[in-house]
Amino acid sequence: MIEHAHIHAFENIVNKENVYSDKAHLIAYSYDATRERYQPDAVLFPRDEKDVSNILRYCNEHKIAITPRGAGSGFTGGALPKNGGIVLAFEKHMNKILEIDTKNLVAVVQPGVINKDLQKAVEKIGLFYPPDPASEEYSTLGGNINENAGGMRAAKYGITKDYVMALRAVLPNGEIIRAGKKTIKDVAGYNTAGILIASEGTLAVTTEITLKLIPKPKFTKAYMGIFPNVEDAMNAVFKSLAKGANPVAMEFLDSLVVSALKRKLGIELPEDAGALLIGDVDGNVQEEVDLQLAILEQSFKENNASGFEVSNSEEERVKLWYARRNASPSITIYGSKKLNEDISVPRSKLPEALSFIYAVGKKYNFKIPCFGHAGDGNIHVNVMVDGNDQKQLELGHQAIKEIFQLVVDMGGTLSGEHGIGLSKAPFMEIAFNTAELELFRSIKKAFDPNNILNPGKMGL
């Protein structure tokens, strides 16, 4: 517990109403999507960048740990105050869209803005912010930047880091820095924004974000292909891309997921559906969309697709996406607890990676339904276990460790979207060599010599 004098100091900085230190609120800020719990000593709601600066300067002097928090929707514990101290929350004050600049095609936002709110605001005027993590309805752009959030549209449009033009941030010593510019080109000084992205709140606290926008494509259609097995589906992916297809999304569901969708939600899908590919194509002219669909249809049929459906209205599009949207909730039929990992391999290695994952499932007698982003190689691997069976949980974690090792051996990564946080920290040594880990520690020290920012995360 931190001393009462510190609470008093924080009240002086941000005003009494912006400091929570009562039990109920501390519990409310003690969890995230991992369901693990670590209670902070206080929750602070800075009103502006100056508050953030004053808080950090004070905490740095007194060596008080700070955990910046967006919506608390992370899957790896990035927003959990593992070492107590304070949680810095942005939803109360620092949650404004400051500017949508149509001449420069950029948006300037505070960290507490919800991803989808920005998407809606820019789409109203014909612009587009593509990154669409599954949490888009509630996760914040501050969190998205610090976790480098991905999403379904990454296949064509890339991920969060591809849209960050500039950041303002506060260093642990309270100093305010600007990283990047509202210009497409800027090569003066180190690319500090580049290292702040995906740093999981361990290097600096983001106070303002400048994001690139693009023109919103005028036409979008959804497609669905039904395949007898995973291999055919993956070959259809490769074939399509090699022929010049550039789908917005190319999502994959395996036979376990398909079966769960049929059993749990009664979705009508052919009996022989061993794998599905669902996605969108878009363009500024109808002919571009037609071309994309033609390439997909041909490539799918050449790889034994038994059906190729296309949406002809927004209603039909929602219907085609229904299976993909419900993949995650449906698979609970296989076990009460889902050990959900988001590995990513070079797209070409997906068939091999999936065969191995199913073999691991067979070895341990777990169902491991897989779905995700075939277009970019990022797959959600769900080891389904009985959450009340300690032995099963242990074996589940053992299975995941084997999967991680294989993924890394294939040139893949522990995490395509969720980050390392606390959950994946034990696996950092599988993924990085001693020199790389040592470099991470040196970078951390360069920004945060007293280790006050989100300590204990990323295995640092």
Next chain:
Amino acid sequence: MIEHAHIHAFENIVNKENVYSDKAHLIAYSYDATRERYQPDAVLFPRDEKDVSNILRYCNEHKIAITPRGAGSGFTGGALPKNGGIVLAFEKHMNKILEIDTKNLVAVVQPGVINKDLQKAVEKIGLFYPPDPASEEYSTLGGNINENAGGMRAAKYGITKDYVMALRAVLPNGEIIRAGKKTIKDVAGYNTAGILIASEGTLAVTTEITLKLIPKPKFTKAYMGIFPNVEDAMNAVFKSLAKGANPVAMEFLDSLVVSALKRKLGIELPEDAGALLIGDVDGNVQEEVDLQLAILEQSFKENNASGFEVSNSEEERVKLWYARRNASPSITIYGSKKLNEDISVPRSKLPEALSFIYAVGKKYNFKIPCFGHAGDGNIHVNVMVDGNDQKQLELGHQAIKEIFQLVVDMGGTLSGEHGIGLSKAPFMEIAFNTAELELFRSIKKAFDPNNILNPGKMGL
């Protein structure tokens, strides 16, 4: 001068034939496009990553400065061995395209590969590597990554950093690190690749580069618009983009450049041409190209364009681009020495920035022809002086300092493409606050505690 024992040690590492220490070769490696000269003590040609590692480890132990060098085509002295020591050159051995992976749409290359060679190799199989610095015919991808090279196609396709998926690099202590992966998504560990890009060879030596490729658009047409003045041309840019145009390039030539093109090269352009916009539009279907051209034509005419030309063949396209391609050589009619800076401002500030630049020209009685990338706000500002007149040179530098100050005040950057190197190091304090400069020094120290890598660059 370094001791002979060191030369001998280098010969042991890379073999005698890969160490140059004779006068003629040292002179050959003492310059770059700035025309300043600093002679190295030796030039080494590593055969592979292991050689690089051994060289760095040795130099780190003996505190010998190392300057990595691509083609030596940089405009700011990044490849100049200001403090002597060794130059590390990649053109002899580490110049191979290692892989063009059509399933994952990536290329893996060594640092010495020339940009255009990669472009040609991937275009042969329907793929596309968009970054096209003006030096593309000779600059290397290792140099491009370390300077974060831009180019004409940045307006639509972004710059070098948008295509770097992974790097292998050697730290000053000789340790080999991998940064990033051959996957679109990777959020495990710090984004080390992000900070290595644009680091001007001061943090690590790049030994292998994995680049994202995209499908090559099937149709490209060039366009040219002729405007009575700069303001109309810029308003046409804003109007086009606001209406959803997404041109590959949107290049701008001012009236001084237009006049030089007419006088020096006899290019036929209307007498009243106060500014030109030249560029390309592309698409996978003809209708997309037509749509883009229609938006441009309408926006141009609404802003007083007296002509709108479109290429209907590759020959016509080359002809339209001829004026832009010859902008740089033509302006020598205004002065024997060109003080060439590549400022970048938010696109919306271009008219204001240009007015100020012309006012500075008037004040000092210099011609300052400007041309460059209106689509992304990056303009080449050329202060033309008599190279033999010391007083003029001094005043020219004074004019540039005033321009830099204004650009920074407008939220712009000292450099859109060329980097800081030696030439712009004196201006770092205009662009960055004390905390930012201190952070740069801390980052440098985290990677290179003995300051052996490209010392004295970027004002660090």
